[in-house]
Amino acid sequence: MDALKSECWFRCEQSQPTSTHIDLRDLESYVARGRASTSSAELSNGRQIVSVSVKDASQGDVNSLPCGARSLLIEEGTGAIVCRGINKFFDISEVSDAWLSDPALWANSVNLVWAVRKMAGFVVTVFSLDGIHLEVMSKHVLAGPHVDAAHQLLAKLDNARRALMASDLFSWGACASFECIWRAEDHQHPVLEADVFDAQLVLIAVLKRTQLREESVGFAAMATIAAKWSVRSAPAVVLQNSAALHDVMAAAETWKSVYPLFTECPILAEGFVVLIEVAAGQAGRPHAESLPWCCPIRLKLKTPKYVVLRAFRSLVMGDSNPPMYLYHQGFLGWLTANTAVEEIRTMMADVGVSRLSDQFEAALHAKARTRYRDASETVGRALAQLQDISARAANPRGHCRLFVLVLCGLPGAGKTTVSKALLKMFSADSTNSSLHFMVHVSRDAVSRDVGLKHGIDDNSSKHKQRRLRALVHQELCDEMRDVARLSQEGQLSGLLVFDACNATRASRQAWRRCFPSSLEGYQIVYVDCPDASISAQRAADRDDHEVLHNAAEAQHALYTVRKKFQPPTAEEACWYVDTNTHAAEAAAFEIQRRLIQQLTARQEREGSIAGRPSASTVGPPPAMTVASVRAQLQQSHATLLQSLLGVPESTAAQLKDVASFLALKRKAKFCSLQVRLCCSAKSLRAIAADVLFAALCPSLRATEAPASSLVTAGRRLVRQVAAALWGNASSAAESTGVAGTIARGHLKWLRGWLLHGKAVKAPSDIAAALQERFEGEASRPHVTLLHGGATTASSVEDAMHKYLAAEGFEAGEEVVVRVKSLLLDRHAICFGVALSSGQALQGVAAPAAKRKPVPLHITVATVDGTAAVHAGDMFASFERWESENAVLLARQQTPQQQVNRSQHKFHNFVEFQLITEVELQGVVELHLQ
Numbered sequence: 001m002d003a004l005k006s007e008c009w010f011r012c013e014q015s016q017p018t019s020t021h022i023d024l025r026d027l028e029s030y031v032a033r034g035r036a037s038t039s040s041a042e043l044s045n046g047r048q049i050v051s052v053s054v055k056d057a058s059q060g061d062v063n064s065l066p067c068g069a070r071s072l073l074i075e076e077g078t079g080a081i082v083c084r085g086i087n088k089f090f091d092i093s094e095v096s097d098a099w100l101s102d103p104a105l106w107a108n109s110v111n112l113v114w115a116v117r118k119m120a121g122f123v124v125t126v127f128s129l130d131g132i133h134l135e136v137m138s139k140h141v142l143a144g145p146h147v148d149a150a151h152q153l154l155a156k157l158d159n160a161r162r163a164l165m166a167s168d169l170f171s172w173g174a175c176a177s178f179e180c181i182w183r184a185e186d187h188q189h190p191v192l193e194a195d196v197f198d199a200q201l202v203l204i205a206v207l208k209r210t211q212l213r214e215e216s217v218g219f220a221a222m223a224t225i226a227a228k229w230s231v232r233s234a235p236a237v238v239l240q241n242s243a244a245l246h247d248v249m250a251a252a253e254t255w256k257s258v259y260p261l262f263t264e265c266p267i268l269a270e271g272f273v274v275l276i277e278v279a280a281g282q283a284g285r286p287h288a289e290s291l292p293w294c295c296p297i298r299l300k301l302k303t304p305k306y307v308v309l310r311a312f313r314s315l316v317m318g319d320s321n322p323p324m325y326l327y328h329q330g331f332l333g334w335l336t337a338n339t340a341v342e343e344i345r346t347m348m349a350d351v352g353v354s355r356l357s358d359q360f361e362a363a364l365h366a367k368a369r370t371r372y373r374d375a376s377e378t379v380g381r382a383l384a385q386l387q388d389i390s391a392r393a394a395n396p397r398g399h400c401r402l403f404v405l406v407l408c409g410l411p412g413a414g415k416t417t418v419s420k421a422l423l424k425m426f427s428a429d430s431t432n433s434s435l436h437f438m439v440h441v442s443r444d445a446v447s448r449d450v451g452l453k454h455g456i457d458d459n460s461s462k463h464k465q466r467r468l469r470a471l472v473h474q475e476l477c478d479e480m481r482d483v484a485r486l487s488q489e490g491q492l493s494g495l496l497v498f499d500a501c502n503a504t505r506a507s508r509q510a511w512r513r514c515f516p517s518s519l520e521g522y523q524i525v526y527v528d529c530p531d532a533s534i535s536a537q538r539a540a541d542r543d544d545h546e547v548l549h550n551a552a553e554a555q556h557a558l559y560t561v562r563k564k565f566q567p568p569t570a571e572e573a574c575w576y577v578d579t580n581t582h583a584a585e586a587a588a589f590e591i592q593r594r595l596i597q598q599l600t601a602r603q604e605r606e607g608s609i610a611g612r613p614s615a616s617t618v619g620p621p622p623a624m625t626v627a628s629v630r631a632q633l634q635q636s637h638a639t640l641l642q643s644l645l646g647v648p649e650s651t652a653a654q655l656k657d658v659a660s661f662l663a664l665k666r667k668a669k670f671c672s673l674q675v676r677l678c679c680s681a682k683s684l685r686a687i688a689a690d691v692l693f694a695a696l697c698p699s700l701r702a703t704e705a706p707a708s709s710l711v712t713a714g715r716r717l718v719r720q721v722a723a724a725l726w727g728n729a730s731s732a733a734e735s736t737g738v739a740g741t742i743a744r745g746h747l748k749w750l751r752g753w754l755l756h757g758k759a760v761k762a763p764s765d766i767a768a769a770l771q772e773r774f775e776g777e778a779s780r781p782h783v784t785l786l787h788g789g790a791t792t793a794s795s796v797e798d799a800m801h802k803y804l805a806a807e808g809f810e811a812g813e814e815v816v817v818r819v820k821s822l823l824l825d826r827h828a829i830c831f832g833v834a835l836s837s838g839q840a841l842q843g844v845a846a847p848a849a850k851r852k853p854v855p856l857h858i859t860v861a862t863v864d865g866t867a868a869v870h871a872g873d874m875f876a877s878f879e880r881w882e883s884e885n886a887v888l889l890a891r892q893q894t895p896q897q898q899v900n901r902s903q904h905k906f907h908n909f910v911e912f913q914l915i916t917e918v919e920l921q922g923v924v925e926l927h928l929q
Contacts, residue, residue: 007095034867070086113245134154188352308327333655401492403522404480406511439629521595677920745910815836818917
């Protein structure tokens, strides 16, 4: 259970479980990195508060998220929690499997395990701040269609029940989380809930409203509380043991998921929530002692139908780039037979994916006994296969009969030689083989092919080299998923040998996420050559290597990998192979022996459970390439779709292209009006480095760079910018001589944070430190003049033309940008600028948008993960931080004032007003994104 808690419980909540405040500094840092946002909100009584919205990708960040609540309202300035909603439901595939076999899970005195029906609706949080009135929050907003729908359903209750709900929640210091089920209002939900639950609020949790750590009332009390309020509680059963838990998981594996213990409605829509209630460990509030409080862990177990249809909706609507399932191609084939591709999105929005899917399946059921010419199956059997294959692919816990060998070791240890020898042995063994196919995936081969495809080699820039590594990683993930897909869809037993250095434990375990959670096996094989001279010689002698073309490159690769290589530990339970004392064939034979032994034992065990003997394939397994795996998948899909829709195999193959077309065709692009600067990011960094050098090392600057006139400084800057543009490195290294005075903030933090206390002798030392801290930079330095919106909106185009006319600009016109200030914090560097015409603020294409004017600026560089909008927000943030720093300084200087330094710290930032304004040339352009 400890592992599960560490994966699902948020560190900040557990470190201060009874706190009623959010750490505003942590929240500001999170917002600065683009992982969350804040906005003003208004309660029904007019009280102004702050709503916190966390991006979907960061809602499971248990290590850094200041609070795990998906809905969160706080007081501005203090961070006091007004209302916190329910925490994230972790997908069961997002956590490791160790908890499933942990006997501590069933320690009834400590834990209680429930299977709760996951209602197909939207979550709302209901609370009261006075015991009389009810407030409703949907995720991070207090208004909108979901809030309106919840108010309408609350209005169905009589006044006495609503008053009782408000009184109870206020006296308990709690809020209530409901699933709002309304098929008519929520018709775009991937699956629609059963009629018996329609147009109702379904109670799923009651939790402490203002406490940082989530504590909820035990689910055993939900039915009683729900009845008291005249609402329904979510169906749920207590799970007594691991067998009952496995029954729940098995119920969610098929396309038509059914759980008989939910007697009122056993057919599942969205799936289950596995709710684990852990004793809170401390008493509740005095007025709430009668309620059984606990610390919950919620794991979502989604039905395959929900997963597939949600992905299809995202694919069509352009919301994201989800996995593509075979069901999508069949569904699209049926839709495009009667509807133009361009109209599918409109139909999806009007009708909803769930109802369209029902129509699709009903149309095929009506032809169930039809067999098209040259088809291999009837329509009914083809539909059943389509659902079955898609369900297996969408179920992360479904069993995949694939054995994965992950090789690791230094370059020259013999990994590739052993891999090839192993596959050759299996191919030659025609007796008692239990494998249907084998695949060898080599990272070096993939790196070579991807590099050739994108034109990236050893002579390319560091940026392109980083991009190549990302592209190679993505291609390897795709190849592994395709191999697993062949095994899973065809229920074939396969062997995948992954040949790479896999230097760290993290990298060896990371590949596991490419496969379903239940594999035939996932085994690390450590190929070692203890004699370093032999491995070095092997690496140097190879003349046919995919990426190492000579001995020098081989030696460099060996040196680089050896520095970071982490030999597998006992916990990884690896198979060890010594190629120093054993030939490659002998090492491969030992791996084959252990592999066959493990496969045979598992099959005999499964055969005895099923009451049938273990089976073996006929003949040796073929060695397949990834290309042949993909070709086989495409052929089998085309054959099935031909039986389903009666279309030729060539047409069936094109359905995947239609799906790709929809995935790429987003709702709309976004546009902005920019001044593209005629200088490089490197030249802008150089100016920033000079300003910081002058501030941090004034004595050095005085001796190295005597005072110069504005004209001299300007000429020096022009030479520096020109050098950056034309690639003259020696000239580019010349100091610009630009300096500034501190307008806001301070320098106390900068030397330690940026320079780590190291001595600085020249601006180049500052530039190197900035490069190390701030890796991200704009590929094309620019100043955004006007934020636009969707290019399809005429209002945006009108705003662009009006702005150009008002400012007297034309697209393509050259303008002068004056750099006036430098802003720096732990997340970004930017310059405050103004146009020669005096324009200093960005325009906004949508005047109705609630957005404060943003000063014109140039984003010079950012820390990885920082949102692009952070630079524009620095101006307002610095103004607020300067005021808060002044207040804190005054408190520290007051003898009677106690200051808790762990809770009140100075903001670290600095803003310089440039002594010498720098002029840059630019061109006005319309930028599409």
